[in-house]
Amino acid sequence: MPQRNVFTWNAIIYAYIHSGDISQARFLFDSAPFKDSVTYNSMLSGYANNPGFETQAIELFCVMQENETPFDEFTLTTMLNLTAKLSALLFGLQLHCYMLKTANDSNPFPVSSLIDMYSKCGCFSDALQVFGGSSGVMDLVSKNAMVAACCREGEMERASELFWKVSELNDTVSWNTIITGYAQNGYFSKALELFVQMGMNGIRWNEHTFTSMLSACSSMRSEKHGREVHAWAIKKGWSLNSYISSSLVDMYCKCGNIAYAEVVNASPGTENAFSITSLIVGHSSKGNMAEARKLFDSLSEKNLVVWTALFSGYVRSRRCEAVFELFLDFNKAEGQSPDASILISVLGACAIQAALHPGKQIHTYILRIGIEMEDKLSSSLTDMYAKCGHIKYAENIFCQALNRDRVMYNGMMAGYAHNGYENEAIRLFEEMLESRIKPDGITFVALLSACRHAGLVEVGEKYFVSMKEEYGILPEIDHYSCMVDLYGRTNCLEKAVELMKKIPIELDAVVWGTFLNACKTNRNAKLVREVEENLLTIESDNGARYVQLANVYAAEGNWSEMCRIRGKMRGGEVKKLAGCSWLYIENRIITFTSADRSHSQAEAIYSMLSSLYAEILKMKKSSNIKLRQYL
Template structure:
């Protein structure tokens, strides 16, 4: 009586023949119903049974556990007149894999320990509880279970070994896991324990160890062994190895399943290989397992990472209904190509939102410099979903504060982090320093920065950039010196910061030295932003000839950033002819950017070329492009004071301009002194 069909046939036959149905057969039938997910039928039979025994009760309780109806299982458990170890274990298993019932599991296990009933703790209960410890990362609890197992000789089976390895691995104790594995009775371990140990090595970052184990006993290989190894490589930056093993797996006669595909797709997305992704896509179609959500999500992720949103949308549409994993991938994809409208639409369409999807869209808005949207989204989601933000979300909010120069909200978030006792990792610390620097409070930034013992490149970059932003040239250069002294490697961003200092202070020679040192001393290839810095440096120093010569030697195609910077150089050097010469090229690349037309118009206006100016503005109108007006703002108390160019609408405008003129005088005085010091120090 293996299948439900056979069971029912036999049962019907028994009734027809006038035989009384016995408890054993009915129990078996309940079990078969449960296996097929037919819990209502199982319960009906259970109700109709004149006699029940402990097996009957266990079968129906297990049925409700498998149907994830814990309330009903609990009711039956309480009602059952006869409970043995299996009854307890079934209930335990239900509690353990249902979110929110963990403490019930612990309580039931405690009851099991008391001796007032027929049930006893056995190996089943212990492996179940080890699972709970793994799930919660409760090392102390797991350790106690381990001790109990040793004391009661319940630590010797393969089940015990694999569960213990898994528990120690999940709790981050690779060494303990290894001790269990190594201490297997008579040194004999089974396939599952070997796979568990491989998984533990991978989680502990010991890929070599895992690989050695994998190849050590090929007779103990199964799908899981291959998939464990493939995912291990894929998740630890060994994409090529993962792909190699994926191929080898099939060559060795092991059929790919959804796990194999999901892992190899992770490797494709890290490599941003659209081609490989398409090949895997084709394979999955051929294997007929494309409908598996792990595989479809993986494909959406690969296409999104490669910026191929058409294909990502295509695969996503086949998912039928929303999927948060695919949605996150796509939001990241849209953000990368700057399409925040699509990202927002997708986000809004989601019925279920979590912290991960929120972080994804926040990062997108930050990339597109839309800080208001960050706060709006955060407020909406926090209010309606009562979620607790994590450090990644808070870092996103700090980023938005930095973008909007919002020091007060920034301080509030900082205080919230401290008050709630969040772990301050490198990421959140750097974001905090950056926020204070960008909000104009370089002193706070400096104070936090100085207290950090282990400073990395990112943090140095932020602080050097902060000093650059505030015009603290000595501090910036000195910090660069300190960085080198401490053996922290500068990167491309470091040099953007250094070149920014130079260009804002007209330090042409120093800029040239830094620029050359990039390739000659640090083997860092300069990119668009570095080239733009140099052009700007020459432009601001009124050395347009040098800028032109520099442009002539560029190893890359002139893009909008470079041409736009050159245009500014033309403007400050009042060279309308040169500006006119790049007009066609720049508008061809960025004809949709209204700011470019305004840029040209202002140059023509400066030299009173009114015809040229009229022509460019007409062109702008015809193309129906817009430029948002540049604006400055400051928060004072509850009020935001905004200013646009030559805007005199503020009620205190005369006082404001008076203070500005005083500040300019002071700045000029400071600059003269600094320049003299600099000249003397260079002598």
């Protein structure tokens, strides 16, 4: 070009930025003999909107300040958006000050970005204030930034009120905002209703609309609606859109139709990491970890979400060793460190295995790295410590948590109940009610567990009744098992029998096994034959059930029945592994069963045990200390 001026230089820089060649754009930016504010703003937005160049954006902004290139509304808008993206509130506040000082606070562009910045930095009230202060003509984008802010905050009534104000302004984007807001806050049918209304009002649906609707269908597990949206997407020719196709895969997975999900994923041109991740979750939810692993291994680049998907699949299938192995692989891979979600999975595996030492290591890591103690992390630490028997540690975590939610209360209650602190569990339930946290079915499993361990028949019955009548929670089989156990342990076998007859849902092996124990402790052999039939029909492959039955007959001195059960067990080739305990000693695991003498130093161990026992007896005699504390 023989004749160049600032416009042509700006044009070529713009062209390079939009073709994604940021470094060539910078080369031309540096070579340009003339620069004006457009040159700077173009380069600035090139950096700000390309991942990985954020630091350069800030550096260029500082250069502008040094060489006194004025900041105009373009500069401010770009920088506010960058600030929102980086969640850099302190920086955003300075920009806001600058806007006020230079009277740049009336242009709708930087104002809408300011609202958006405050909302995305978690300052909802400041966003509201800016919006309220920008009186005058209602600007659609600012209004919608505010609607989106309300949606983020879960304030759907406020969002709706604002959305319907000057509603003739509303366009596809603002309709999408409100629909997504409803869908993401759990109001699925409201989202559906507005989606229909949007079409009837003549507002064009686009890819964003459909993606949000698919997400709503997926949350509702409504394959019927999902298929309708799928049909529309095909008609509109949006099948290749990566948002649409990955949302379709997710929708079919969540609805349990993995076969369809695979078909969508396999159609050419739709491969993407989101779809694969959804498929991994879909396969994991069906316990199909081999398929999940195959997909995981097929990905050349794995982000944290994909790793987490596999981790949680292994935990769900209780494949704890696989979790720990995967954690080693994860830490070997370069340039990443575990986030809260991954640590939650690993803690889950520790809890299942009662692996205190690894659990403590994770806890220490969290404290050392300074990972934020969010609700879910507190819950899984509480659960891990409780399941490892360290109830005081669990209590500490629970007490330090800022916002205790239902999950955390449930975990702590179950921890108390299973570690012999029944009264604490009940106290916590009352505290939960005082804090206006609604109990759910899981809360009542923990609560009734506490009652059955403490033998509190009346209290247990009171809670069992209130569950349905006060809280509208239908008892499930676990709740019935708790009650049967409660009656069994307190010599109320007749009540247990009555309850067994009245249970309106299908009986499982757990409730039959519990009832069997009730028969045993109440020395009632007459009912056992019927229990045996049911129990061995439901769970014929569980060796523990045969042993349990054989022991009941043995307790009665009924040796012929006992031999019959033992014979059945051998005939069915059912095995029962002996229950065992284990210790971690210098990175080795030592396991032992009751009365085990297989250890090379068994003699020494048992002689130490008997002298400890003698010590305890001596202490018990000399003081009033309860023996239970030491055993």
